[in-house]
Amino acid sequence: MVSVEDQLYGGTVATAPEPESVLLPGHDVPLGRYTTVRRLLPQRQLRMVGAWCFVDHFGPEDVSGRPGMQVAPHPHTGLQTVTWLVDGEIVHRDSVGSDQPIRPGQLNLMSSGHGIAHSEMSPAEHPPGMHGLQLWVALPEEERHGEPRFEHHAKLPVLQDGNATLTVLAGRFRSVESPASVHTPLVAVEMVVRGPGSHRLTLEPAFEYGVLTMSGAVDVGDATVTPGSLLYLAPGRLELTVxxxxxxxxxxxxxxxxxxDLVMWWNFVGRSHEEIVQAREDWMAGRRFGQVTSCSADPLTAPALPTVRLKARDRHGRTLG
Known part of the structure; x- marks a missing residue:
């Protein structure tokens, strides 16, 4: 008798081929005047993981006697920003009136809608260390023209897996769901491992995944993931062993x-060259994005647009049109 697997996969083996995986190195990028981040997304060969379109890992860094993070008011369109700290303190201020410190174990989520401005500043009296992530989520068409919003979540759901603690930052994982608002099927989980061990994570087979480490190293399949790299896993997996x-x-x-398909330039996520041009013009003219009145720093000046037309790219970085 010929098995279903044999019929589907050519009769040579009784299992599906292993979904694609690739280990991608990040690169260092200056953020503001005092901070350097490791940018893991977007990359030339991989623009997104699900709706996650931007991943910056900053620290661990000793900021004692230094200003820490100092990112002056700047605009966003078409995305959500997600900030997660494991050390330090940053104050988020925005043009809808938010003035919110974020500390380790807390989550800040800002939805830009059609336009918002915000700043991210370490306070004058801040802890000596700084370590965290900032991520962007692309908003789908039906959400990206809405009103801007901000959320702060001081507590998030936590699960235990042996000597590991799993915190669900966004989406649903196993039996729990983060309170953070999301608009496409996605998930983000932090797993803190306190010693040697093997951990099996249940996955959604329709999802693609990215694995990164903020500290330490883990083996996933044939890949060793260390800080500064991102392991991409294509859809089709039911579980993952770490x-x-x-x-x-x-x-x-x-x-x-x-x-x-997205056009990403500076702090804007749009769908066309014309949208990006208009967003830049509005920011420079003081329209649309409001003012971060609780921040005394001067707003950032938008860089000059490139001399060529900005083109939409698909999730693998292929230019369209």
Whole structure:
């Protein structure tokens, strides 16, 4: 008798081929005057993981006697920003009136809608260390023209898996769901491993995933993931085994592949060259984005647009049109 697997996969083996995985190195990028981040998304060969379209890992850094993070008011369109700290303190201020410190174990989520401005500043009296993530989520067409909003979540759902603690930052994982508002099927989980161990994570087979470490190293399949790299996992997996030789802080990002083609430039996520041009003009003219009145720093000046037309790209970075 020929098995279903044989019929589907050519009769040579009784299992499906392993979904694609690739380990991608990040690169350092200056953020503001005093901070350098490791940018893990977007990359030339991979623009997104689900709706996650931007991943910056900053620190761990000693900021004692230094200003820390100092990012003056700047605009956003078409996205959500997600900030997660494991050390330090940053104050978020925005043009809808938010003035919110974020500390380790807390989540800030800002939805730009059609336009918002915000600043991110370490307070004058801040802890000596700084370590965290900032991520962007692309908003789908039906949400990206809405009103801007801000959320602060001081507590998030936590699960235990042996010697590991899993915090659900966004979306649903196992039996719990984060209170953070999301608009496409996605997930973000932090796993803090306190010593050697093997951990099996249940996955959604329709999701693609990215695995990164903020500290320590883990083995996932044939890949060793260390800070500064991102392991991409294509859809089709039911579970994932993470082998930790010692202490590690692991981030799992996932989501259904985001099929809308994007134009990303500076702090804007749009769908066309014309949208980006208009957003830049509005920011420079003081329109649309409001003012961050609780921040005394001067707003950032938008860089000059490139001399060529900005083109939409799909999730793999392929230019369209």
């Amino acid at each position: 082998e930790a030789p010692g202490e590690a802080r692991v981030i799992l990002l996932g989501g259904e592949p985001f099929e809308e």
